[in-house]
Amino acid sequence: MASTETLRRPVSGFRISRKMLPYVLSLPALLVCIGILIPFFTAVIYSFQRYRLSQPWARQFNWGENYLNFITDPAFWNTLKVSLLYAGLTVTLELLLGLGIALLLQRRSTVNNFISIMLLLPLMIAPALAALMWKLMTNPSFGILSYLASLIGLHDFRWASSPDTALLTVVLVDIWVYTPFIMILLLAGLRSLPTQPFEAAALDGVPRSFVFFRITLPMLTPYILTATLFRLLDSIQQFDIIYAMTQGGPGNTLTVFQVEAYLNFFQSTNVGRSAALLIILWAITYTLSNVFIKNWLRLRERARGEA
Amino acid sequence: MDTMSPLERVLRGLALTLVVVFFMFPIFWIFLMSFQTNETILAIPPSIVFSPTLSNYAALITGKLQTAAGTLDIAFMRNLGNSIFLSVASVAVALVLGVPAAYAFARHKFKGSEDIAFTLLSFRFAPPLLVLLPLTQYFQWLGLSNTYFGLIWVYQLICLPLILWIVRGYFEDISADVEYAYRIAGHSWFATFRKIALPLAGPGIAAAGLLAFIFAWNNFVFALVLASADKQPVTVGALAFVTSSGIQYGQIAAAIVLSVTPTLALALYAQRYLVEGLSLGAVKG
Numbered sequence: 001m002a003s004t005e006t007l008r009r010p011v012s013g014f015r016i017s018r019k020m021l022p023y024v025l026s027l028p029a030l031l032v033c034i035g036i037l038i039p040f041f042t043a044v045i046y047s048f049q050r051y052r053l054s055q056p057w058a059r060q061f062n063w064g065e066n067y068l069n070f071i072t073d074p075a076f077w078n079t080l081k082v083s084l085l086y087a088g089l090t091v092t093l094e095l096l097l098g099l100g101i102a103l104l105l106q107r108r109s110t111v112n113n114f115i116s117i118m119l120l121l122p123l124m125i126a127p128a129l130a131a132l133m134w135k136l137m138t139n140p141s142f143g144i145l146s147y148l149a150s151l152i153g154l155h156d157f158r159w160a161s162s163p164d165t166a167l168l169t170v171v172l173v174d175i176w177v178y179t180p181f182i183m184i185l186l187l188a189g190l191r192s193l194p195t196q197p198f199e200a201a202a203l204d205g206v207p208r209s210f211v212f213f214r215i216t217l218p219m220l221t222p223y224i225l226t227a228t229l230f231r232l233l234d235s236i237q238q239f240d241i242i243y244a245m246t247q248g249g250p251g252n253t254l255t256v257f258q259v260e261a262y263l264n265f266f267q268s269t270n271v272g273r274s275a276a277l278l279i280i281l282w283a284i285t286y287t288l289s290n291v292f293i294k295n296w297l298r299l300r301e302r303a304r305g306e307a
Numbered sequence: 308m309d310t311m312s313p314l315e316r317v318l319r320g321l322a323l324t325l326v327v328v329f330f331m332f333p334i335f336w337i338f339l340m341s342f343q344t345n346e347t348i349l350a351i352p353p354s355i356v357f358s359p360t361l362s363n364y365a366a367l368i369t370g371k372l373q374t375a376a377g378t379l380d381i382a383f384m385r386n387l388g389n390s391i392f393l394s395v396a397s398v399a400v401a402l403v404l405g406v407p408a409a410y411a412f413a414r415h416k417f418k419g420s421e422d423i424a425f426t427l428l429s430f431r432f433a434p435p436l437l438v439l440l441p442l443t444q445y446f447q448w449l450g451l452s453n454t455y456f457g458l459i460w461v462y463q464l465i466c467l468p469l470i471l472w473i474v475r476g477y478f479e480d481i482s483a484d485v486e487y488a489y490r491i492a493g494h495s496w497f498a499t500f501r502k503i504a505l506p507l508a509g510p511g512i513a514a515a516g517l518l519a520f521i522f523a524w525n526n527f528v529f530a531l532v533l534a535s536a537d538k539q540p541v542t543v544g545a546l547a548f549v550t551s552s553g554i555q556y557g558q559i560a561a562a563i564v565l566s567v568t569p570t571l572a573l574a575l576y577a578q579r580y581l582v583e584g585l586s587l588g589a590v591k592g
Contacts, residue, residue, distance in 0.1 A: 021496065025411035026423060029404040029471065032463050033427060039441035040433075046441065104323055115323065117578050119330050123585075124574035125567045126525035128542045132549065133337050133563055142349045142556065144336055176330065181585060188582045188590045226589055233432045240527045244546055258436050262532075265440050278437040289432040293425065299589040304479060 046275035053269035066276035075252065075260070079277065083256040085167065086242075087235040090174040095228055097175065098182030105183075106190045116187060123180040127173075131244035134173045135160070160246050163253045170254060173241050178234075182227045189223030190216075222299050229292035233285055257281040340560035348556050363561035372558060383562055385537065386544030390566070393530075393540055394523040396459050398516050401466035406512060409471050410504060413478035414486075424471070428587070431468045438464070439532045446533065453535045461529050466519040469587070473518070476588035477511030478504060514580030521570045541566035 050062040070076040101119070105112045122130065137145045138159035149157040160169040193216070201211045217224075239258040242248065248259040255263065257277055264274035311319075340348060342359035366372045367383045411417070412424050442461065443452070451457030481504060489499050505512070527542040534543070545562050548554065574581065582590055 019417075022411035022415035022417040022420065026408035026420075029408040029427070029467060030423060032404060032460065033430065033467065035460065036430065036438055036442075036464060039438045039445060042441035042445075043437050100322075101326055104319060104326070115327060117575065118327065120574055120578060120581060121334060121571055122330055124521060124525075124570045125334075126527060126542045126570070128527035129525075129545060129563055129566055130333075132545055132559070133333050135549070136340065136556065136560060136563075137333060137336060139556075142353070144353050147351065147353055176333065180330070184582050185586055185590050192591070223590065226586065230586070237434045239436070240542075243531075244527070258434055258528075261436050261440070265436075271440070274440060275437075278434055278440070281434045282437055285432055285434060286429075289429060292432070293428065296587070296589045299586075300476070303589060303591045304476065 043275045043278060046271050047279045049272050051271040051275075053265075053271060062272070066272045067280075069273075070276070070280075075255070076277075078252055079255050079257055079260045082167070082254060083236055083281075086171065086174075086238060086254075086256055087232055089167075089171050090178070090235045090238075091228060091231045093171070093175055094179045094182050094231060095224070097179045098227070099186055099224070101179070101183045102186035102190055105187055108191070116184065119180045119183060121180075122177050123184075125177065127177050127240040128244040130177050131170075131173055131241045134169070134176070135245060138169065161250060163250050166246055166250060166253045170242050170245050173245065174235070174238065177241070178231060182231060185227040185230075186220065186223055189220050193219050222295065222302075225295050226292070226299050229288060229295060233288050233292060236284060236288075237281065337560050337563055340557055341564045343557045343560075345555050345557065360557075363555060363557040364565075366555070366558055367561055367565065372554060381548065382536070383541075383544060383548070383565075386539055386541045387565060389534075389538055389544075390524055390540035390542075391569075393455065393458055393462065394520050396455070397462035397466050397523045398470075398519045400459060401463055401470045401519055402512070402516055404463070405467050405470035406474055406505075407500075409474035410478050410500060412471070413475045414483065424475070427468050427471055430464050431587070435464070435528050436532070439529065443532060452533065453538055455538065458530060458533060458538065461533060462523050462526065464529075465522050465526060469519045469522060469584070470515045472587045473515040473584055474508060474512055476583075477508040477515075480511075481507045511580075514577055514584060517573050517577040518580065518584035521573055524570050 047066055048061055048063055049059060050065065051059045105116050125133075134145075137143045140146050140156075140158065140161075143159075146157060146159065149155075158165060160166045197215050197219075198211065201215060236256075237258055238256060239262070242254050242256060242259050243262070246254050248255040248263055252260075258281065261274045261277040261281075264270045264277065339355060341363055342361070343357055344360055344362065347354070347357040367381070370381055370384060371378050372381050412420055439461070446452040446457050449457075451460075485507075486499050486503050489503050490496065494502070524540070525542065526540075530539050530543045534540075536544075536547070539547075541562070545559070545566055548562055549559055577584075
């Protein structure tokens with residue numbers, strides 16, 4: 001064996017030392033990402049500048065002014081309110097619905113497995129295209145949902161074009177796209193639970209509500225937490241659905257963080273304000289993602305352990 | 308479970324039916340719409356009985372849309388081509404960069420390895436516009452605005468973390484002893500990686516690649532900010548479509564159907580791996 005090694009050595013030219021190997025393997029991936037870290041720091045700098053694309057000559061550091069202005073800026077508070085409302089509503093409703101569906105599909109059967117695969121489809125449609133589908137269905141002149149609404153007496157129900165129902169409509173689209181995400185995670189969780197506690201409870205004639213709240217839910221908690229945080233992180237940054245559906249309108253009804261930052265940058269060309277908004281959003285998601293990653297790691301360890 | 312009363316059975320069946328209708332109806336309806344002309348689409352009450360037409364698809368494929376105001380050129384096929392090219396190239400790059408890195412993270416606990424892996428993961432959760440808006444200016448300086456190269460680079464933000472974390476999990480599942488045995492037999496680490504690790508993790512790598520493809524295909528915001536009409540994928544292209552006046556609604560529906568078919572087909576094919584992929588390896592399906 002040693003002879004083949006010595007024979008090979010001159011052919012391969014040089015050998016990467018064992019210690020360096022992992023660095024060499026991960027370096028290219030790292031380099032690609034560093035190019036992406038630079039804009040992040042640029043954004044931090046922008047957020048401390050007075051910087052409008054329309055007035056490049058007036059660009060200068062104003063330190064915390066962009067942030068301080070937010071305190072008295074009703075548009076900012078509207079952004080914060082709508083973002084939190086959107087995230088809160090979507091995640092809560094998707095969690096309840098997703099848990100419900102997962103419980104309905106828990107038992108392995110051909111029909112249940114088929115349905116759970118079918119339900120994945122909305123999740124695999126680009127959110128921007130899903131928004132477009134719902135736009136066609138809620139069109140006032142031919143939308144099937146507008147027609148159905150008129151059948152139950154809601155004539156001229158305007159869906160996303162009315163400030164009263166715009167939030168409701170985009171939340172509905174979000175629910176349609178992302179409930180399957182929570183559903184399949186919780187379904188996988190439910191099906192991986194040990195069966196003994198449930199068999200014991202059934203033998204003892206324990207009421208089903210007690211089994212659900214005292215056995216199922218506690219054992220499912222890590223899955224619920226991971227799914228919820230995952231969704232929360234995405235939902236508070238939602239852009240695709242809202243932008244494709246209403247571009248933040250009507251008026252400023254749906255100017256969530258990323259939509260408002262996008263409009264600030266490209267329409268009012270206020271780069272400083274746009275960057276400051278995104279930094280605040282980043283601070284929120286960074287805090288959430290730290291909680292999330294801890295949870296996710298625990299779950300991952302367990303999944304690897306069982307593998 | 309076996310003690311289900313008939314009433315409960317009926318209620319469960321009813322609830323499941325409602326769920327299936329809610330989630331499947333939009334897909335079904337848009338699919339039907341794509342075979343209709345404006346006359347049948349605008350009919351009240353709406354009807355699912357109509358004589359289907361392929362004219363919407365024909366118009367998209369030829370790129371000539373007949374409208375009341377004349378012929379409108381729509382480069383939807385170009386959008387479709389862009390989507391295919393951007394997604395395939397992004398996944399290929401992500402696999403070349405990500406698989407060796409995933410192997411390094413799985414096999415060698417080197418200094419800073421966890422920090423690097425988590426930094427890569429954190430990209431998945433950062434607001435994309437935070438990076439994209441300054442990037443528009445850097446891309447102008449670098450001459451990368453509206454280039455496939457620039458877009459593919461940025462697409463790594465979605466593809467790389469996905470590949471890295473899923474494939475890493477698959478490498479960790481392979482017993483290191485198998486590799487040691489092969490190395491003791493006198494083979495180099497590269498031969499071990501190629502002959503042992505890669506084939507064993509093969510299904511996982513394929514699944515991660517398919518998922519990364521779906522996510523790249525479905526991305527909207529990167530191309531919206533960084534690409535002009537000639538480089539835009541279907542997600543952005545279809546949106547521009549809606550605002551053009553005098554268009555046939557059925558053509559929008561047909562464009563949506565063409566745009567979602569590839570991801571839906573791949574998802575059905577790879578559904579076994581979706582749970583693991585969507586949770587970045589935290590939940591096994």
